Amino acid sequence: MSEEKGFFGRLVEGLNKTRDNIVSGMDSVFGGFSSIDDDFYEELEEVMIMGDLGVTATYDILDDLKEKVKERHIKNPADCRELLIESIRDQMSVGAVEYEFEEMNPVIMVVGVNGVGKTTTIGKLAGQYHAQGKRVIVAAADTFRAAAGEQLKEWADRAHAELIGGQEGSDPAAVVYDAVAAAKARHADILLCDTAGRLHNKKNLMEELRKMNRIIDREYPEACRETLVVLDATTGQNALQQAKEFKEVADITGIILTKMDGTAKGGIAVAVQAELGIPVKYIGVGEKMEDLQRFDPDQFVKALFTPEEEDGEKE
Template sequence: MLEDLSSSSDSDTSDSNFKDISSEIDQKPVKKGFFTKLKEGLSKTRNNIVSGIDNIFSAFTTIDDDFYEELEETLIMGDLGVHATMAIIQDLKEKVKTNKIKDPKECKSLLIESIKERMDLGENAYEFENQKSIVMLIGVNGVGKTTSVGKLAGLLKSQNKKVLMAAADTFRAAAIEQLTEWAHRTNSEIIAQHEGSDPAAVIFDAIAAAKARKTDVLICDTAGRLHNKKNLMAELGKIDRVIEREYSDAYRENLIVLDGTTGQNALSQLKEFKEVTNITGIILTKMDGTAKGGIAIAIQAEYGIPVKYIGVGEKVEDLQKFNSNDFVNALFDASNEE
């Protein structure tokens, strides 16, 4: 049976168990606080990558093949991956040649510039915000998928968007309960059914509600059972058919949620899900305290799928849009925190 858990029917809880999203989001300056958390969160990655790079820059007096090989090995060991590393090294070589650089110490700024260029999202990365849209979050259990649905709802609500959430991960009762809590916490509306319901039926009902309520963004949680890819493929295929039939005029965004602490394993998960459905972007969670933050660079180089959001904590505002300048500045402890 359909359960519509809108925030208006539960307003009596807002002053006790849950905070209104405005009280959490509107603590300024959010960006500065987020950058600080990002910088702190990437400290292990920074120690893992940047200290090694700095050692190379100081140890070498000439820019030769040995210099590039040492730099290449350090980047690969820092979870940047082979594809990203090779592209970055090649670009660095071209910049060194063009700028006639002789001193290895002068390469650091060029290296930072090259990494930023490869992570730039372009102008249309968040086009779904400007249109009537449906956003599906996919990923294995345990990566912070359901939490990311709630946080994304909060982020969009802070931009005055009318948001509706769909609890289509019906495989776990805990996912439905958790998303319901996030609906209260972010003052959002939610469409949910009972555990074991047909996920496509939940999406069908959510689309009907989104149309009736003139929702800006419909955000859908989904199950993440990769151990039986055939069932997952059939489930997502059915959901796709429902969306195409019932909401074909909506902008589609499929975001995969990956745990930043898993490093190269995140690439494997992305590969598996990419075989099942079209993926338009990545939410990288748990970036606070991981030594494997270089995976953010590797992912985009390997598959050309951009990291669009990054998470560094448990609070609503701890999920923010990915900014390549902020990320690389935090990673390299750069002084310009713009």
């Protein structure tokens, strides 16, 4: 449990700026109104949208809050705080089934634009799976970015994962073909595929992903498939736009939010799920291997809304 506690502590710390950005604004609304009326809801709406929770999530959460206020005959704005937290948590719930793929010999395609921490994320995931006793193979199918292969090799070595790579500029689909053959021959538990992050040329990216997927379908039909998009939380609404664009070219099954530490835009974790209907599955709050963890909405909301002076007591 100590590592989990450590992660929770880092999450609390990492969400400091987001807390200043969102929670303090919400609290001033709860404390600044004497009755629950349209102005009260309007102020809350503004704080939430400005805090990167996104329009869809904000409206859904506020509709839910209004319903609860009505049902429970709440009159005091301050009593809405817990209800709002509850509504935000519900908005982000991740079913237990969302992680079943980890036990099903999956092929995990990892997509995302360059600079979001994709390669690092793959290395951290590989390390986590290895720590669970799994045999992991990593396919270095981002053959376009200079040094992507070396960077991934470094992470794969740290994660005790086997790397299958190609020459710079070689066909990414050929790398995936070799990696699938290796995964089957060596009875790997998990195959992680890095991909080139080029959204500006969507047609090429789409063709490339399609080609890789065809190879996996043909050569490894029994594999469970997962496609995760890596988003940089510091980019706020831009991350949401990227996710929408990747959704157009790939069957995205989950979101990995990186760089949650030190950004004021952590509200994006709520927005992406509501806007896209795709769950946030992993969240990263730092550079270390253990700084990437499964996303836990209860933990996230608790870390976000726990006043700092209570942190010590609660943990």
